[in-house]
Amino acid sequence: MTEPSKAGAKVDWSTEPERSHMWALTLIRLIAVGAGRTLTRLLLHPITLYFVLANGKARRASKDYLSRVLKRPAGLADVYRHVHAFASTVLDRIYFLRERYELFDVTTTNGEVVHRPLREGEGVITIGAHLGSFEAMRAGGEAHGERVAMLMYENNARMINTMLAAVAPKAKLHTIALGQAGAMLALRRFLDGGGIAGMLGDRTLPGAAGRSHTLWFDFLGKPAPFSDGPFRLAAMLKRRVVFSAGLYHGGRRYELVFDELADFRGLSNEPREVVDRLVREALERYVRRIEAACVESPYNWFNFYDFWAAADATPPSP
Template identity: 60%
Template sequence: MSETQNRPRQARPPSGGSEARTAASTAATSPAPPADWATQRERSNLWVLRLMGAIAVYAGRPLARLVLHPITLYFLLANGPARRASRAYLARALQRPAGWRDSYRHIHSFAATVLDRVYFLQDRLAQFQIDSRNVPAVEAVLAEGQGVMLLGAHVGSFEALRAGAQSVGTRAAMLMYEDNARLITATLRAIAPDVQLHTIALGRPGAMLALRRWLDGGGMAGLLADRTLPGHSGRSRTLMLPFLGQPAPFSDGPLRLAALLRQRVFFMAGLYHGGARYSLRFEPLADFRATAGPALEAEVEAALQRYVALLESICREAPYNWFNFYDFWASDAASTSATPD
């Protein structure tokens, strides 16, 4: 739901060899303490997940969807900062002033994906209509016996993407920082104790080795790359890139991780279209298998720009699917110094 990426301090990026391996090891083992706003949001989302999980299990989906309306109304009225952030974002995505009805729809879409997460985890897929785009491109990579790194955002439902991975006969793991992984895994196991939850907790010793083995075994590994957090000691940079009409901070850390592991990267999104309708999107971002030296720096930056452009396109197409309920543009703009060359 709210797995976060963090914003490392700006430093000279690694070029390869032992320096690259050292950087990868640091990124995998150095804990990244979350900012207060991130911790609060994680715990809030987990509370919602627990509530919706209980409703989903005991009431069934038709009745549970009726309960979404009072829950949505409560959050709309009670959470002023989230409501204001929603309206500010929607005004950018919709390219018009956003009102209460828009924010209600935005929060309701979020609550609906939380509810459906329970059913996806329990493999109750027959009640959903799921279409997809560019799945053959991902299948072609998997058919070679290689894994794929997926770069996503807090858009729609990752559980829909996990279901899509199962439909093509592979496994999908989520990369999270340790605190978030522990909180979210515990909650999801309470909802679906028998489900196979694949998470790789960055910040633990051996995380990089676990990720490499997962990918070498033909699995897919997903990261959500639309948030940045302070406190990391790695070597990635945060760039201010144009996003919905104003520069916003994006970290190139996930792409550098893929580059260090020599992986192919796809953009991913599991969009919610109302009712029981979802669509899975995959778009190629980068192929780091043969890129090194100065060309690597250029390819990482170009891939990050493509990622931001695709995310912007998704936000225009399905504006009520982006679930960052805070001031994304102002969150750490004052502390971000790196800009694209």
């Protein structure tokens, strides 16, 4: 791991529109509710084939990632399986949002890490990744009677609300838009009320250098940039941080996995270098946990862009 930098990475994922996401939703939502999940899943094969053949950039990114995680050259069959898993979670998002939980077989691993604090009235920050399905995670929390909010920046919040209006107008997805006036107060109140605040931490955010640092860690055999922003936020709010993922195992099977990453509740007036060290250690545990999840469930990581491209340049100096 190299030292932090406030310089942005050359590759800006935020300029790449997630065409696959909205394209698949737009096509599937027309028949998903009326025809049902079993029939609609048949459409995923032509959709997947089209995406694999038409989107060369995503195809190359998938092959690069899969070759790293599988430790062998990935072929088109591997890419097809990868994209099909993604399309499956996109379809299932519709049913999770419509609270059709009976359609799925959902298991939980290490759930007490997050459920126990919530029973005691303590809010928890969960940090996930583009692994599996966030909707499965949200549904799992709501099935336990827990309140779940997703933290995101304003533009992303508008995008997801637009998607929800089209797919599930009655869905009750609570979002807290970071970067707005009063966002931190709203987040603190939500956590004080015993809620789960979830966010994704496997993409650096261009333009956010003033609020976070980019740290470089070895990830699947090559250095890659990760932002420490989510962990700095948790440290500032003095909260427990839990890794979460809703892994898709094919068919109707999902697994909700949790692991504690850090506990910042004991922070008071520690020197900046102490906080920096604790944040860095928490971020490294997070990167190692993502890496382990990718090895265990390689077709669940849905970053269809060149995640390592920025690492081709020399990591910036401190």
